[in-house]
Amino acid sequence: MNKPQAPFTTEEARERAVDRLDVSPRFTEHEALRLNNMFRGSSTHEMLKAVFEGSLAGDVATVSSFGAESVVLLHLLAEVNPDVPVLFLDTGKHFAETIAYRDEVVERLGLTNLQILNPDEAEVIAKDESGLRWSYDPDGCCEIRKVKPLEEALDRFDASFTGRKAFQSSTRANLPRFEIDTSDAAGRLKINPLIDWSAEDIAAYMEEHDLPRHPLVARGFPSIGCEPCTHKVAPGEDPRSGRWKGWDKTECGIHKPGEEPFL
Structure with a gap:
């Protein structure tokens, strides 16, 4: 496996963002709509193959939490392009099982470009020196440990x-395959290859390809994030109801629940 690549520094990311203010957006909503129409009725594999072979999305990476179902998308991508950059946010709060599972999946699938993203050490010390910000300000914790490092890397x-x-x-029910990332002023494209897959589709694909399971799924965790903010889910509950239990929070901030997709 290749050595994980370091993301740009905060200053380098800032300079690139400023430089892009005077250029046209990478993608527009019209182009995203065109891509949705182009691949309407196409299988996920067909779509992924065309995106890479036709360079339809430019320089593209995948963001993976190596959670309960992450292996399905990673397997699909590995079959088409095992060199795709795989961005993993090491928040310092993951279950030990997630880190071990990450390494197992990367080796098993032959992924060659794992890139581990870390929060800015100085900001963590300044804003979360105790490491307990998750307990009283989960949004702030996610901002430091997930949102900012990913924004810099995705630049x-x-x-x-x-x-x-x-x-x-319910916040993901009507998302399209292709959408504009509203957190990026330069019009980065966000691609959701599995958006129309059902839980049964996921399970069948994992069974067909004998893909390794995250060990916490069998222990009642159908959606897995950072350890302090992930709880078990009772049968029949929303799979993500165990995330930030007791808080009015459904996303870490990487994806905005209020985003209106164009169809």
Whole structure:
């Protein structure tokens, strides 16, 4: 496996963002709509193959939490392009099982470009020296440990893949395959290859390809994030109801629940 690449520094990311203010957006909503129409009725594999072979999305990476179902998208991508950059946010709060599972999946699938993203050490010391910010300000904790490091890393790319699926929660029910990342002023494309997959589709694909399971799933964790903010889910509950239990929070900030997709 290749050595994980370091992301740009905060200053380098800031300079690149400023430089882009005077250029046209990478993608527009019209172009995202065109891509949705182009691949309407196409299989996920066909779509992914065309995106890479036709360079339809420019420089593209995938963001993976190596959670409960992450291996499905990673397997699909590995079959098409095992060199795709795989961005993993090491928040310092993951379950030990997630880190071990990450390494197992990367080796098993032959992924060659794992990039581990870390929060800015100085900012963590300044804003979360105790490491307990998750307990009283989960949004602030996610901002430091997830949102900012990912924004800086994604500045290098024109598009990113996500593993979001419509069945996971009501906030994801109507998302399209291709959308504009509203957090990026330069019009980065966000691609959701599995958005129309059902839980049964995911399970069948994992069974067909004998893919390794995250060990916490069997212990009642159908959606897995940082250890302090992830709880078990009772049968029949929303799979993501165990995330930030007791808080009015459904996303870490990387994806905005209020985003209105264009169809």
